[in-house]
Amino acid sequence: MVEDAFIPESEDALASSAQRVLIIGGLLAVAVGMLFGDIFAMFVLHPNNARIGQAMYEAALLIPAGDADGIMGRFAAIGGYLENRGTKIDAHSHMIHMGYLALLLAVLQPWMAFGARQKLQLAWLYIASTFLLPPSIFAIHYVGLAFSPLEHIGWASILADLFGFLLGVAVVLSLWGLWKYFRNTKTVLPTPAFLQGGDPASRTLLAGGLLLLVWGFLYGAAYAAWGVSGQATSEVAILKDIVGHAAAQQTALLDADFGAYGVYQMYRAINIATHTHINEMGILLLLLSFVQFFVYYSETWKKRWARVAVISAFGLPVGILLELKVGIVGSIVADLAGFGTIVALLAMLFGLLRYTGVKDSHSGGAA
Amino acid sequence: MNGPARILIATGLALIAMTMFFGVGYAVFDEHQTLVGMGTLMANGFTEAARGDLQAAFESFEAYEALSREYRNEIHSHGHWGMLALILIVLGLVFNRLAFTAKQRIVLAWLLALSAALFPFGVLLQIGPAAALGEVLAILGSTGMVLGLLATVYGLLKRAT
Numbered sequence: 001m002v003e004d005a006f007i008p009e010s011e012d013a014l015a016s017s018a019q020r021v022l023i024i025g026g027l028l029a030v031a032v033g034m035l036f037g038d039i040f041a042m043f044v045l046h047p048n049n050a051r052i053g054q055a056m057y058e059a060a061l062l063i064p065a066g067d068a069d070g071i072m073g074r075f076a077a078i079g080g081y082l083e084n085r086g087t088k089i090d091a092h093s094h095m096i097h098m099g100y101l102a103l104l105l106a107v108l109q110p111w112m113a114f115g116a117r118q119k120l121q122l123a124w125l126y127i128a129s130t131f132l133l134p135p136s137i138f139a140i141h142y143v144g145l146a147f148s149p150l151e152h153i154g155w156a157s158i159l160a161d162l163f164g165f166l167l168g169v170a171v172v173l174s175l176w177g178l179w180k181y182f183r184n185t186k187t188v189l190p191t192p193a194f195l196q197g198g199d200p201a202s203r204t205l206l207a208g209g210l211l212l213l214v215w216g217f218l219y220g221a222a223y224a225a226w227g228v229s230g231q232a233t234s235e236v237a238i239l240k241d242i243v244g245h246a247a248a249q250q251t252a253l254l255d256a257d258f259g260a261y262g263v264y265q266m267y268r269a270i271n272i273a274t275h276t277h278i279n280e281m282g283i284l285l286l287l288l289s290f291v292q293f294f295v296y297y298s299e300t301w302k303k304r305w306a307r308v309a310v311i312s313a314f315g316l317p318v319g320i321l322l323e324l325k326v327g328i329v330g331s332i333v334a335d336l337a338g339f340g341t342i343v344a345l346l347a348m349l350f351g352l353l354r355y356t357g358v359k360d361s362h363s364g365g366a367a
Numbered sequence: 368m369n370g371p372a373r374i375l376i377a378t379g380l381a382l383i384a385m386t387m388f389f390g391v392g393y394a395v396f397d398e399h400q401t402l403v404g405m406g407t408l409m410a411n412g413f414t415e416a417a418r419g420d421l422q423a424a425f426e427s428f429e430a431y432e433a434l435s436r437e438y439r440n441e442i443h444s445h446g447h448w449g450m451l452a453l454i455l456i457v458l459g460l461v462f463n464r465l466a467f468t469a470k471q472r473i474v475l476a477w478l479l480a481l482s483a484a485l486f487p488f489g490v491l492l493q494i495g496p497a498a499a500l501g502e503v504l505a506i507l508g509s510t511g512m513v514l515g516l517l518a519t520v521y522g523l524l525k526r527a528t
Binding site for chain 2: 059060062063065066067068071072075078079082097100101104107108152153157160161164165167168171172174175178179182191195206210211213214217218220221224234235236239240243244246247279280283286287290
């Protein structure tokens with residue numbers, strides 16, 4: 001019985017509903033997560049950073065007057081701004097990462113030693129949790145502690161933890177399914193056609209993805225080395241200058257300190273975002289190389305969409321990095337590249353839906 | 368699925384499951400308290416300065432920096448375990464395309480799997496009493512990942528040519 005469940009996906013790609021749910025849900029999750037990231041970067045991130053800087057500057061100006069309550073009020077506001085930003089970054093990154101994992105689980109379906117019904121239930125558990133976790137994280141800032149039974153954790157956090165736990169359960173069960181396959185050494189499946197690669201679109205995406213990953217690792221290592229080299233600016237040193245100059249009412253020096261603090265925060269944020277986005281785009285391209293088999297377009301169009309995906313994947317971190325030198329122009333490049341990736345993803349999703357339609361019509365709609 | 372692919376995919380899935388539970392546990396029991404602590408320490412630095420005690424303000428900022436480093440390491444461990452696990456699984460799926468012998472593939476698979484597990488663990492260890500060991504593990508892990516990935520790229524290129 002277990003062996004029967006392997007056969008459809010290894011020999012007949014996208015024959016099972018579980019694989020379809022995971023691959024369509026995964027592509028949608030990545031596209032929605034990226035769109036949310038684009039909107040967040042344009043309308044929330046930069047205004048929010050400006051508000052944090054302004055509130056901190058106001059707190060420093062209250063130091064000479066000894067207004068501790070006023071200072072605490074400004075920091076309470078900063079806490080709110082940070083929560084607003086943090087929950088949106090978490091919602092954006094979790095949606096994309098869960099989408100990546102859905103694509104991987106779809107690719108691994110042939111080796112999951114469960115029956116078709118169990119696989120489908122597991123796929124739905126995973127996809128439902130994937131689409132419910134990010135909205136729960138997003139709601140944390142707005143729901144707060146309203147009607148919460150706990151002192152520090154609100155209902156939205158409780159739901160986010162629940163869906164995170166369910167995701168963990170779905171992954172552990174998948175691991176168990178793979179373990180069952182690995183233990184059964186008598187069953188050796190042929191490499192599924194969708195993993196054999198060979199078509200130009202798949203090769204383009206694989207090469208682009210690997211190049212990005214190498215770049216990402218080297219960038220991360222260089223940034224970490226710079227951080228421990230002692231050449232990096234110390235946040236604490238700037239903070240000490242801020243309160244020292246504020247207490248002495250040296251306004252010009254205080255302004256210079258805040259300028260330095262802004263530059264420090266900008267460098268840190270841009271370097272981390274660049275490193276993260278290089279790696280994430282690299283993994284995305286590798287995953288997309290696996291789904292090219294299912295994209296029902298002519299070879300020419302498959303290659304075109306693959307090129308759009310690769311160019312956009314490189315453009316996004318390059319745009320973020322350019323923000324250091326050219327500011328808003330870099331942001332525009334990054335946003336356009338992000339948008340290009342979303343368009344390529346949706347085009348591939350459309351091609352995949354065409355593939356399932358053609359397949360079902362050939363099999364009389366049985367799948 | 369052959370031996371090296373099994374090593375990479377099984378390690379990747381185990382790391383993903385582990386980091387998900389680590390993330391949930393961390394969010395419930397530690398993250399909120401750490402963030403509140405960081406905010407309080409930074410605010411204290413300003414209020415102590417407002418009271419005229421700059422020495423106390425500086426001590427608050429130093430405590431803020433230590434807690435901030437702890438928070439960064441915890442988040443980096445969680446995030447890197449997840450991302451490296453995804454990379455292991457993806458590489459496992461293309462490993463049969465590498466132009467290496469079976470033995471070389473197994474060595475490379477173990478190098479990647481161990482590096483992906485040890486690098487974030489080393490980052491996490493740096494917040495405790497075993498910080499020195501953590502630094503060594505983090506350096507070894509990140510070097511192993513870079514070398515392993517470069518070897519994988521070489522193997523794919525060698526086959527393509």
